Amino acid sequence: VSLLLTARRAPQLDALAEEIRRQGGQAQWLAGDLTSAAFRAQLVAHTAATLGGLDLLVNNAGAGRWGSFESGSEAQLRDILELNFVAPVELTRLALPLLQRAPAGMIVNIGSVLGHCALPYKSEYCAAKFALHGWSDALRAELRREATRPLSDNSGAERGNVAVLLVSPSTTATEFFERTGEARRARAMAPAEVAWRTRRAMETGRQEIILSWGGKLLVWFDRLCPPLMNRLLARYAPRPRA
Numbered sequence: 001v002s003l004l005l006t007a008r009r010a011p012q013l014d015a016l017a018e019e020i021r022r023q024g025g026q027a028q029w030l031a032g033d034l035t036s037a038a039f040r041a042q043l044v045a046h047t048a049a050t051l052g053g054l055d056l057l058v059n060n061a062g063a064g065r066w067g068s069f070e071s072g073s074e075a076q077l078r079d080i081l082e083l084n085f086v087a088p089v090e091l092t093r094l095a096l097p098l099l100q101r102a103p104a105g106m107i108v109n110i111g112s113v114l115g116h117c118a119l120p121y122k123s124e125y126c127a128a129k130f131a132l133h134g135w136s137d138a139l140r141a142e143l144r145r146e147a148t149r150p151l152s153d154n155s156g157a158e159r160g161n162v163a164v165l166l167v168s169p170s171t172t173a174t175e176f177f178e179r180t181g182e183a184r185r186a187r188a189m190a191p192a193e194v195a196w197r198t199r200r201a202m203e204t205g206r207q208e209i210i211l212s213w214g215g216k217l218l219v220w221f222d223r224l225c226p227p228l229m230n231r232l233l234a235r236y237a238p239r240p241r242a
């Protein structure tokens with residue numbers, strides 16, 4: 001397996017690639033900002049040139065905001081939508097021709113429980129993750145239907161099906177909360193467990209997974225009794241300091 005890693009910080013990417021190589025894997029990296037259309041195009045061109053194809057795209061980069069809707073700004077809303085929604089969608093659009101040539105292509109979108117059940121003071125992030133959820137569902141069905149039609153490159157070759165897996169983690173022990181300023185809850189899942197469960201879901205052909213029992217309860221309860229859930233959240237959800 002050959003990996004191409006990306007994020008903005010080169011030193012972190014270099015250290016991770018080195019760690020993967022130490023453990024016997026193959027990894028390279030390209031640093032850049034995924035909200036830039038030019039960088040997304042460069043990333044896909046680099047993938048085609050150096051890896052010669054693509055079997056799996058993991059859309060993981062994301063960030064949130066913790067604050068009331070009225071204290072936010074249009075710029076903050078656009079930043080969150082760009083990173084959590086537009087970037088993965090447009091990167092996927094560019095990568096699709098490569099994925100459709102793979103024997104069994106796959107897209108893994110890292111969403112959130114908050115893409116199923118919305119919490120107060122995270123309105124922009126919830127909106128972005130709900131959008132990612134809806135797009136993942138639509139794309140999954142569309143790609144299945146379009147599989148076996150000829151590729152649009154006039155080669156006459158057929159498109160392979162590209163599976164879409166939506167992963168919805170709950171609180172995870174990462175840098176995420178340092179960036180939003182929100183105190184992380186004591187019970188956070190380890191990132192390694194998120195990765196391990198994602199891999200198992202890929203291997204077993206799942207379309208969607210909600211990772212924690214707390215997350216599953218939240219989503220089920222929200223579907224079962226939305227008005228009650230709304231009242232509980234309005235009353236008990238932590239409020240950021242003004």
Ligand SMILES: NC(=O)c1ccc[n+]([C@@H]2O[C@H](COP(=O)([O-])OP(=O)(O)OC[C@H]3O[C@@H](n4cnc5c(N)ncnc54)[C@H](OP(=O)(O)O)[C@@H]3O)[C@@H](O)[C@H]2O)c1
Nearest residue numbers: 007008009033034060061062112169170171172174175176
């Ligand atoms: N942590 C949680 O509790 C939690 C819960 C549910 C879902 N999630 C989701 O899980 C995913 C991973 O988040 P995380 O918890 O691992 O947060 P994190 O520790 O803050 O990691 C975010 C990653 O995205 C990269 N990134 C951020 N902005 C970028 C940009 N503009 N261009 C390229 N890369 C960028 C960051 O690297 P650079 O800063 O170097 O660019 C970093 O590698 C996100 O989609 C998040 O919404 C997290």
